[in-house]
Amino acid sequence: MQPASVTVRVPAKVNLQLAVGPLRADGFHELVTVFAAVNLCDEVIVRSSAAPGVSLTLSGEGAEGLPTGGDNLAVRAALAVAARVGVDPAIEIHIHKSIPVAGGMAGGSADAAATLVACDAVWKAGLRKEELSTLAAGLGSDVPFALHGGIAIGTGRGEQLTPVLARGSFSWVFALADEGLSTPAVYAECDRLREGRSVKDPYVSDLLLQALAAGDPVLLGKALHNDLQPAAISLRPSLGQLLEAGDDFGALGGIVSGSGPTCAFLARDEEHALDLAVALTATGLCRSVRRAQGPVPGARVTG
Numbered sequence: 001m002q003p004a005s006v007t008v009r010v011p012a013k014v015n016l017q018l019a020v021g022p023l024r025a026d027g028f029h030e031l032v033t034v035f036a037a038v039n040l041c042d043e044v045i046v047r048s049s050a051a052p053g054v055s056l057t058l059s060g061e062g063a064e065g066l067p068t069g070g071d072n073l074a075v076r077a078a079l080a081v082a083a084r085v086g087v088d089p090a091i092e093i094h095i096h097k098s099i100p101v102a103g104g105m106a107g108g109s110a111d112a113a114a115t116l117v118a119c120d121a122v123w124k125a126g127l128r129k130e131e132l133s134t135l136a137a138g139l140g141s142d143v144p145f146a147l148h149g150g151i152a153i154g155t156g157r158g159e160q161l162t163p164v165l166a167r168g169s170f171s172w173v174f175a176l177a178d179e180g181l182s183t184p185a186v187y188a189e190c191d192r193l194r195e196g197r198s199v200k201d202p203y204v205s206d207l208l209l210q211a212l213a214a215g216d217p218v219l220l221g222k223a224l225h226n227d228l229q230p231a232a233i234s235l236r237p238s239l240g241q242l243l244e245a246g247d248d249f250g251a252l253g254g255i256v257s258g259s260g261p262t263c264a265f266l267a268r269d270e271e272h273a274l275d276l277a278v279a280l281t282a283t284g285l286c287r288s289v290r291r292a293q294g295p296v297p298g299a300r301v302t303g
């Protein structure tokens with residue numbers, strides 16, 4: 001019998017708004033965020049294996065530095081599904097990376113979400129969407145959104161999702177940095193910068209929801225906002241220069257993506273995105289650029 005094999009494609013995310021509230025007793029921050037999934041995708045293949053356990057191999061950009069053992073979120077995702085459905089796992093996972101590693105685009109979370117979907121299919125477990133979402137939330141704050149895709153408001157620590165209706169598709173340019181930033185370090189820097197100031201409860205931007213409902217990229221560009229941006233720039237000052245360059249080159253808006261260091265620039269259309277990508281590359285302020293569109297669906301079986 002041929003070993004079962006399932007391939008899942010999963011998108012990166014950009015936070016169109018990231019409002020960071022007070023630090024909670026559990027070490028997480030209360031958030032209101034608007035996630036958007038973009039078609040910068042990782043591919044995760046899960047195959048049944050003759051050997052017991054879960055093994056992991058990785059390829060693609062930045063794959064060399066990633067852990068392949070039990071501290072990889074994808075391995076933890078596979079073990080979570082196995083425990084939930086009561087199987088002794090015997091699988092090989094392969095991840096092909098295109099989402100920047102430690103880039104603030106939830107690449108690790110995306111791989112975990114894709115592994116949940118792939119294991120569910122390989123083991124013919126038939127878990128409901130809500131059950132997969134519960135497992136996802138146990139793995140990390142951004143994992144449920146990678147399952148969900150599209151555009152959604154995230155509350156709590158980001159894991160509680162409400163879908164947002166948006167018209168049309170938006171064109172983005174992502175400027176990738178040489179070296180990643182640690183998410184906990186950026187949140188800690190945000191706390192340090194805000195020390196002694198009262199932090200308000202976060203709320204979703206009306207302007208942003210209007211822009212999405214209207215499919216209006218100019219309005220969306222104005223509404224982009226990330227409370228982690230000052231912290232990311234404080235840790236990596238060149239991000240400030242990169243955002244200024246994007247502004248000079250006519251981006252409709254520019255923002256640090258999540259905890260950074262990837263910067264996301266909104267373009268008018270695909271032609272504008274191409275011009276912007278060329279101009280940003282020429283600055284020498286980023287390692288490389290990627291164009292992408294969104295919203296797109298979350299983790300999906302493709303083969």
Ligand code: C5P
Binds near residue numbers: 027028031140142183
């Ligand atoms: O949930 P996840 O593992 O992605 O979070 C990584 C880290 O980011 C947390 O350990 C925490 O330091 C920070 N974080 C936070 N508040 C959130 C989400 C993440 O402080 N809502």
